[in-house]
Amino acid sequence: MPRRRTPHHPPTRCPTGKVRFRDRIAAGLALATIQRQGRQDRDKAETRAYRCPTCAGWHLTSQLPRVGR
């Protein structure tokens, strides 16, 4: 019987269009996978995870943290 799924969780998409991770652990795992694969056809690989204030999830970014000096 066809039955519609009723999601009880917030959408896994972020308005920024970036891949969203549920928590820092998930983001860290994805980050480790990317870094293990190395940079192949992409010259900028994600280097760190950050908490997104928009979707309250975690994203990966290739931007290096600002060194304040």
Ligand SMILES: [Zn+2]
């Ligand atoms: Zn987000």
